Amino acid sequence: MNHAQSANKAAAARLETALMSVDGVTLQYKTPNHLVTATYRVSLDIHKTDRLVLLGPSGCGKSTLLKAIAGxxxxxxxxxxxxxxxxxxxxxxxxxxxxxxDQLLPWKTVNANVMFPMLVNGVPHEEARARASDAITMVNLAKFADAYPHMLSGGMKQRVAIARAMAMKPDVLLMDEPYAALDALTRRKMQDELLQLWQDVRFTLVFVTHSIEEAIVVGSRIVVLSPHPGQVRAELNSGFAQNDRGGPAFQQLTTRISHMLFDDEATSQATEPAR
Amino acid sequence: MSETNTMFASPRPEFEHKVTAPVGLGDVAKPLSFAEKLGANPAFRRGVILVVLALTWELYARWLASPLTFPTFLETLQALLDGIASGIIPQRLAVTLETLVVGYAIGLTIAALFTTAAVTTRIGTDLLSTFTAMFNPLPAIALLPLALLWFGLGRPSLIFVIVHSVLWAVALNMHSGFLSVSETLRMAGRTFGLRGMSFVFKILVPAAFPAILAGLKIGWAFAWRTLIAAELVFGVSSGQGGLGWFIFENRNTLDTASVFAGLLTVMAVGLVVEGVIFRSLEAHTIRRWGMQSA
Structure with missing residues (x-):
């Protein structure tokens, strides 16, 4: 009784500060032959203006967890x-x-793509137009506002998708490996832009990646997930300035995380019976 | 195994160049000449084919010299102009097109209802796939005797066979178009808060538009052929005959040039619908959206 009460109190206290809370979440999905458990009792809190990164190797259920958060x-x-x-x-x-x-609607221009979710959700046309043009300017695509998605490069398309999401002013912005399909140079540029955007707007972000470096650069808080099924292995603070990339503290954190990911993998492979 | 070791390739000097503007090349982007532009224009290229075809026809028919079986191009053109001037061809064409538009519209409506049911419910999917599997291979003309029995001689029978020929082809294409809409686009639509009908009309329909348009084209071609054939059989009994009946009538009076004129009209309508209506629809939609290459 006493224990339950204190647990309730703790949960209530957490709710007061956390914008969003994931509590003991187990996720399963079916493939044609298997019922796969993607995450097992994952708990984490997301606070306002957090840049929370879900980091883990493939098969740790990070994307599945993000899809569950999205609903x-x-x-x-x-x-x-x-x-x-x-x-x-x-x-x-x-x-x-x-x-x-291909997440952009190919039959709409950049501007119409950014306006579309706002119009669907009853934002008046004039306001939607103003917010869309602000968001497009923020991602440096003002010149392409009337272009169709097929005329844009991959990086530009991702920028439009970010602008479209930001213009809605959501409680949380969810990003599922948004830069994984980009080349290394563009990816780096996009990471810097995202941080700059955060400096300006201070939104709340949940970002999924399998790159340790990207997690450290983008995240203010990193949730490291272990694979098969995904469980929280660690929650770490990050928060490097953009030009710290590659510095000694940065290297140290990289090493620490990669030990967490790869040493576990080595032991799990050693104990796993041969198939 | 080999003795040569690529690690010890002979060292070569490094160098850096300053990039300068090309001299003597003129503009980097040069406008195309008139002839080059003309050659790139599909309408012009196809027009040339038509002219060559007409010329070949004229020469062959003159050499054959048998107006009863194969009139020349000019004779056919004359018959066509006469038919248009006397108002017979436009009037027959109007009758045919009116029937077609009514049948096409009914067919599309039913196809849309079927497909919407198929994407929203499982029983709808089963119904659609079973019905299309059963009825799509059935030529519309084969239903004509039955249509005559049910609806009698006249327009309702024609509309029935047109609906049959349009419905399955369009429904099949629409459905496969909806199924091929990418998961990402669906999820994006749902994060915007779209559900039910608004999801179908704001996300699925435009995203599946290439397939829907292909279905509309196939449906149109089926309907047009079916209608002309059906009119050949019993168009006159509805009081006013269509183009098919015009062809049949003139064959009976051995006015072969007018038969050819009727056939030309059938083809001309086909070309206009394909080359003007559908082409501009494509240019304003899927090609502009980058869903189809020019």
Missing amino acids: FLTPVEGTITVKGKPVTGPGPDRMMVFQEF
Whole structure:
């Protein structure tokens, strides 16, 4: 009784500060032959203006977890709440930027793409136009506002997707490996731009990646997930200035995380029976 | 195994160049000449083919010299102009097109209803795939005797066969178009908060538009052929005959040039619908959106 009460109190205290909370979430999905457990009892809090990175090797369920936060998947166990309300389905309070370039509507111009979610959700036309043009300017695409998505490069398409999500002013911005399909130079530029954007707007971000370097650069807080099934291995603070990339402290954190990921993998492979 | 070791390739000097503007090349982007532009114009190239075809026809028919079986191009053109001037061809064409538009519209509506049911419910999917598998291979003309029995001689029978010929082809294309819409686009639509009908019309329909347009084209071609053939069989009994009946009538009076004129009209309508209506629809939609290359 006493224990339960204190646990409740702790949960209530957490809710007060956390914008969003993932509590003991187990996720499963079916493939034609298997029922796969993607994450097992994952708990984490997301605070306002956090840049929370979900980092892990492939198969740690990080993308699945992000999809559950977006509302595409219902947890088998545990709850996901935003501002104290449980997530029941996808919605514009949690806009998502996907990895694939085909997330833009090809039949709409850049401007119309950015305006579309706002119009669907009842933002008046004039206001939507103003917010769209602000967001497009923020991602440096003002010159391409009237272009169709097929005329843009991959990096530009991702910028439009970010602008589209930001213009909605969501509670949380979800990004699922948004730069994984970009070349290294563009990726680096996009990471810097994202940080600059955060400096200007201070939004809340949940970012999925499998790159340790990207996690350290982008994140203010890094959740390291272990694979098969995904469990929280560690939660670390990051927060390097953009020009710290490659410095000794940066290197140290990289090494620490890669030890976490690869040493675990080595032991799990050693103990796993041969197939 | 080999003795040569690539690690010890002979060292070569490094160098850096200053990039200068090319001299003597003129503009980097040079406008194309008139002839080059003309050659790149598909309308012009196809026009040339038509002219060559007409010329070959004229020469062959003159050499054959048998107006009863094969009139010359000029005779056919004369018959066509006469038919248009006397108002017979436009009137027959109007009758045919009116029937077509009504049948096409009904077919599309039913196809849209079917496909919407198929993407929203599982029983709808089963119904659609079973029906298309059963009826799509069935030539519309084969239903004509049955249509005559049910609806009698006249327009309702024609509309029935047109609906049959349009419906399955369009429904099949629409459905496969909806299924091929990428998962990312679907998820993006759902994060915007779109559900049900608004999801179908704001995301699925435009995203599947290339397939839908292909379905519309196939449906149109089926409907047009079916209609002309059906009119040949019993167009006159509806009181006013269409183009098919015009062809049949003139064959009976051995006015072969007018038969050819009727056939030319059938082809001309086909070309206009394909080359003008559908082409401009494509240019304003899927080609502009980068869903189809020019």
